[in-house]
Amino acid sequence: MDNGMEEAGNIMPAAVQESKAAYDIIKERFGSAVSEFDANPTMPFFEVVDTSKWVDIALFMRDDSRLKFNYMACLSGVDYPEQNQLGIVCNLESIGHHTHRIAVKVKCQRDGGSIPSVSCVWHTANWHEREAYDMYGMTFDGHPDHRRILCPEDWTGYPLRKDYQVQETYHGIKVPY
Amino acid sequence: MQELGKAELNSTRIIRQNDNRVVIEKDLDTEYMVLSMGPQHPSTHGVLRLECITDGEVVVEAEPYLGYLHRCFEKYCEKVDYPGIVPYTDRMDYLAGMNTELAYCIAVEKLLDVEIPRRVEFIRVIVSELNRIASHLVAIGTYGIDLGAFTPFLFCFRDREHILNLLEWISGARMLYNYIWIGGLSYDVPADFKKRVAEFVTYFRPKALELQKLLTENEIFVKRTKGVGIMPAEVAINYAWSGPMLRGSGVKWDLRRNDPYSVYPELDFEVPVPDGRFSDIGDSLSRHLVRAWEMDESLKIIEQCLDKMPEVEGFNSRSAIPKKIRPKAGEVYGRAENPRGEVGFYIVSDGKSTKPLRCKARSSCFVNLSAMKDLSKGQLIPDLVAIIGSIDIVLGEVDR
Amino acid sequence: MSQSPSLNTWSEALSGFYIGWLPLGLLIVAAIPLVFIALYALTYGVYGERKISAFMQDRLGPMEVGPWGLLQTLADILKLLQKEDIVPTVADKFLFVIGPVIMFVGSFMAFAVLPFGPAFIGADLNVGLFYAIGIVAFEVVGILASGWGSNNKWALYGAIRSVAQIVSYEIPASIALLCGAMMAGSLSMQQFSVMQAGPYGFIHYYLFSNPIAWLPFIIYLISSLAETNRAPFDIPEAESELVAGFFTEYSGMKFAMFFLAEYGSMFMVSAILSIVFLGGWASPLPNVGGLALNDLTSGPAWGAFWIIMKGFFFIFVQMWLRWTLPRLRVDQLMYLCWKVLTPFSFIAFVLTAVWEIYK
Numbered sequence: 001m002d003n004g005m006e007e008a009g010n011i012m013p014a015a016v017q018e019s020k021a022a023y024d025i026i027k028e029r030f031g032s033a034v035s036e037f038d039a040n041p042t043m044p045f046f047e048v049v050d051t052s053k054w055v056d057i058a059l060f061m062r063d064d065s066r067l068k069f070n071y072m073a074c075l076s077g078v079d080y081p082e083q084n085q086l087g088i089v090c091n092l093e094s095i096g097h098h099t100h101r102i103a104v105k106v107k108c109q110r111d112g113g114s115i116p117s118v119s120c121v122w123h124t125a126n127w128h129e130r131e132a133y134d135m136y137g138m139t140f141d142g143h144p145d146h147r148r149i150l151c152p153e154d155w156t157g158y159p160l161r162k163d164y165q166v167q168e169t170y171h172g173i174k175v176p177y
Numbered sequence: 178m179q180e181l182g183k184a185e186l187n188s189t190r191i192i193r194q195n196d197n198r199v200v201i202e203k204d205l206d207t208e209y210m211v212l213s214m215g216p217q218h219p220s221t222h223g224v225l226r227l228e229c230i231t232d233g234e235v236v237v238e239a240e241p242y243l244g245y246l247h248r249c250f251e252k253y254c255e256k257v258d259y260p261g262i263v264p265y266t267d268r269m270d271y272l273a274g275m276n277t278e279l280a281y282c283i284a285v286e287k288l289l290d291v292e293i294p295r296r297v298e299f300i301r302v303i304v305s306e307l308n309r310i311a312s313h314l315v316a317i318g319t320y321g322i323d324l325g326a327f328t329p330f331l332f333c334f335r336d337r338e339h340i341l342n343l344l345e346w347i348s349g350a351r352m353l354y355n356y357i358w359i360g361g362l363s364y365d366v367p368a369d370f371k372k373r374v375a376e377f378v379t380y381f382r383p384k385a386l387e388l389q390k391l392l393t394e395n396e397i398f399v400k401r402t403k404g405v406g407i408m409p410a411e412v413a414i415n416y417a418w419s420g421p422m423l424r425g426s427g428v429k430w431d432l433r434r435n436d437p438y439s440v441y442p443e444l445d446f447e448v449p450v451p452d453g454r455f456s457d458i459g460d461s462l463s464r465h466l467v468r469a470w471e472m473d474e475s476l477k478i479i480e481q482c483l484d485k486m487p488e489v490e491g492f493n494s495r496s497a498i499p500k501k502i503r504p505k506a507g508e509v510y511g512r513a514e515n516p517r518g519e520v521g522f523y524i525v526s527d528g529k530s531t532k533p534l535r536c537k538a539r540s541s542c543f544v545n546l547s548a549m550k551d552l553s554k555g556q557l558i559p560d561l562v563a564i565i566g567s568i569d570i571v572l573g574e575v576d577r
Numbered sequence: 578m579s580q581s582p583s584l585n586t587w588s589e590a591l592s593g594f595y596i597g598w599l600p601l602g603l604l605i606v607a608a609i610p611l612v613f614i615a616l617y618a619l620t621y622g623v624y625g626e627r628k629i630s631a632f633m634q635d636r637l638g639p640m641e642v643g644p645w646g647l648l649q650t651l652a653d654i655l656k657l658l659q660k661e662d663i664v665p666t667v668a669d670k671f672l673f674v675i676g677p678v679i680m681f682v683g684s685f686m687a688f689a690v691l692p693f694g695p696a697f698i699g700a701d702l703n704v705g706l707f708y709a710i711g712i713v714a715f716e717v718v719g720i721l722a723s724g725w726g727s728n729n730k731w732a733l734y735g736a737i738r739s740v741a742q743i744v745s746y747e748i749p750a751s752i753a754l755l756c757g758a759m760m761a762g763s764l765s766m767q768q769f770s771v772m773q774a775g776p777y778g779f780i781h782y783y784l785f786s787n788p789i790a791w792l793p794f795i796i797y798l799i800s801s802l803a804e805t806n807r808a809p810f811d812i813p814e815a816e817s818e819l820v821a822g823f824f825t826e827y828s829g830m831k832f833a834m835f836f837l838a839e840y841g842s843m844f845m846v847s848a849i850l851s852i853v854f855l856g857g858w859a860s861p862l863p864n865v866g867g868l869a870l871n872d873l874t875s876g877p878a879w880g881a882f883w884i885i886m887k888g889f890f891f892i893f894v895q896m897w898l899r900w901t902l903p904r905l906r907v908d909q910l911m912y913l914c915w916k917v918l919t920p921f922s923f924i925a926f927v928l929t930a931v932w933e934i935y936k
Contacts, residue, residue: 042287042509070414076523076537091510095414095430124417127547150244150576159249212730234907325904331634397809397903559906562818
């Protein structure tokens with residue numbers, strides 16, 4: 001990546017150009033459902049504006065022979081308190097087909113917001129989405145096993161939200177130290 | 178014939194037959210037993226709990242429950258500044274601290290865009306490959322224990338001790354090193370370090386062979402692992418398996434080659450994948466074999482690094498470390514090949530603060546373990562143990 | 578070697594030593610094996626296992642208590658005696674308590690028919706071998722009682738596995754021993770040793786004098802590992818699978834009783850193996866020309882020495898295997914028993930019969 005950036009100067013590094021090419025295919029298919037491409041050199045990404053299309057986009061990205069994003073490296077939940085939104089960031093790439101990689105952002109309302117689950121597209125999203133729910137509290141529609149994963153079932157609050165207040169006691173045990 | 182009623186879990190049927198006789202039929206009924214395996218169990222490698230529904234010895238379904246070791250690493254990260262996170266990363270995968278530190282530092286360095294001295298890069302590669310061998314030794318040794326072979330475990334720990342001594346010598350700690358810093362290292366390596374690492378490499382080669390003869394080529398060991406817990410490559414990719422797990426399924430995917438970082442592009446090493454001669458591709462034995470082969474490759478890498486590492490007079494390993502680590506606003510997903518697979522850090526910086534807005538750790542074990550439910554269906558309890566062992570989980574990393 | 582005759586005369590003199598009507602000398606001679614059993618099983622079997630495993634694993638083993646850690650096992654027994662004796666509230670108390678007792682008694686009752694010398698045997702039953710096989714199998718009851726009585730799922734798994742395993746392996750083991758019985762023409766344990774004693778030492782052992790004997794010998798060696806729940810057949814107590822199998826819930830002395838019973842039956846099967854196929858107390862040394870090694874090394878004291886040494890040798894083999902091999906899976910274990918060992922034991926049975934008729 002460092003090398004790529006040295007060469008780059010004003011033009012995009014090779015890795016970002018690949019992502020851009022992949023993005024163009026998606027944009028061509030889904031049009032306004034996806035946002036403009038953010039060609040930053042460290043993690044090029046685009047955002048899914050119409051979240052109801054997210055599963056379709058995911059399936060297209062996984063199965064289209066030009067894209068073949070069959071490997072979801074990471075799915076991170078993120079809190080955007082300024083926009084009053086929660087979101088997920090998915091880092092996708094293709095194993096055995098192409099060398100491109102891209103990140104996808106999906107956002108939802110902070111309170112009671114929901115994002116369609118892509119655990120049917122990538123199995124690995126199952127636990128990642130459970131973790132995001134556990135830590136941020138957005139729900140994933142159509143998730144087969146929508147439970148907390150790291151915190152106990154009866155934990156209150158979502159620990160990674162910026163405004164999280166830890167509960168005083170848990171089953172009579174003092175929590176904050 | 179007419180069915181009149183059912184009782185007792187459908188096992189009893191009362192049937193009126195055509196000649197008006199009433200017959201009560203009862204099946205020989207068996208019940209499923211719920212077996213809680215863990216969090217205190219010798220072979221869940223820590224505090225994993227598997228809730229197994231068993232039919233005799235056969236596991237119908239095993240549901241993993243995590244979180245017994247959850248420390249909310251990601252919340253800590255939002256409270257401490259960038260260099261302060263490094264010690265916490267050690268505590269994720271405590272068997273491969275150097276590798277996790279390296280992954281984190283790579284992520285932050287991508288944001289910072291700093292030039293790393295070549296000597297630092299080579300030292301980083303040497304220590305992380307040493308740590309990879311140490312980690313694989315634990316994986317192989319405990320896998321032996323899972324299958325009832327106790328002696329290989331102690332052989333592994335004897336050899337691992339030499340690596341831990343080396344790493345303690347350079348960093349001052351045996352497991353939680355805090356050695357690789359953003360932009361540099363906490364200290365340069367001591368004098369004679371090269372010599373002692375070279376001595377270790379010559380010492381370890383025959384020991385690895387001995388281990389292979391004792392465990393990997395053992396008929397019973399092969400019988401226990403071959404064909405157990407087969408994961409097809411397609412499904413493995415879909416589960417985002419990485420590291421030896423993915424390579425065990427026959428996918429030649431190694432971040433050191435496919436998303437190269439540090440000085441790995443300059444080094445000559447193989448990415449071992451099973452070819453189906455010794456094992457069924459994707460089974461527990463393949464994953465074990467990949468780990469065993471990787472130790473050899475790591476030795477090769479270390480030897481090359483010892484040759485190529487530049488000697489610098491009065492070298493300051495902290496020279497490239499920025500005075501104030503405050504990356505420009507942006508996001509990055511940086512990752513490295515850990516002994517257990519891809520460890521990645523998704524970091525969001527707002528450009529103003531010295532603390533990350535968000536630091537998500539993508540844990541290899543967490544992802545690898547997520548396939549457990551699929552893998553465990555219909556296995557015998559001893560096979561379940563063999564599968565958990567082959568996944569090689571470190572609960573510190575799963576729960577973070 | 579020259580001390581042997583004097584040792585023999587000494588022990589014979591001791592046997593004839595009476596205080597009034599009390600055969601004190603005989604009691605002392607009789608006590609020697611019992612003391613040996615206690616010493617061996619309670620302390621030095623465990624100590625030996627630790628030291629042997631340590632040797633194989635490139636470490637030292639116990640070194641702190643006493644010279645070379647010789648007193649370590651005594652310290653362990655003290656520790657176990659002081660431990661709280663926990664009986665789980667939901668356990669079936671009667672079965673829970675009786676389980677280890679049955680195992681312990683069962684494993685040590687078999688010692689009654691072990692001939693420790695030409696003159697010494699606890700009970701020279703004419704069905705000694707039959708009795709020994711039966712008593713070793715008696716342990717199953719103790720295992721099932723403790724596994725079921727613990728009211729623990731892991732213990733239940735262990736108990737059921739164990740019963741399935743021991744009962745299955747009884748068959749090849751018994752048939753293999755039956756081959757030996759056919760060679761000796763007797764079931765008396767004493768008779769086995771008498772038949773295999775002779776001036777040419779080990780040449781008279783069935784293992785060497787009978788061309789077929791190696792087959793039942795190997796079959797019994799393997800089956801005996803399974804019967805005593807030793808690796809690679811330690812499936813009932815497979816620690817990485819079933820925590821500790823049928824004794825998961827036991828603590829303190831009850832736990833120690835399982836432990837001692839295991840070492841007791843380890844010696845028992847080793848002794849049976851050496852009596853049936855390797856001549857028991859008969860000296861392995863041959864008379865070579867004028868050097869009457871065999872005569873020199875025979876006698877009551879030497880007899881006890883030889884059988885204990887042979888027993889120890891097979892215990893060493895058991896430990897050696899334990900610290901080398903991984904564990905088999907349940908189905909593989911049953912496969913080995915029913916599809917490999919049992920057919921081969923029948924073949925051995927027929928071959929032995931043919932050999933005995935036409936030799």
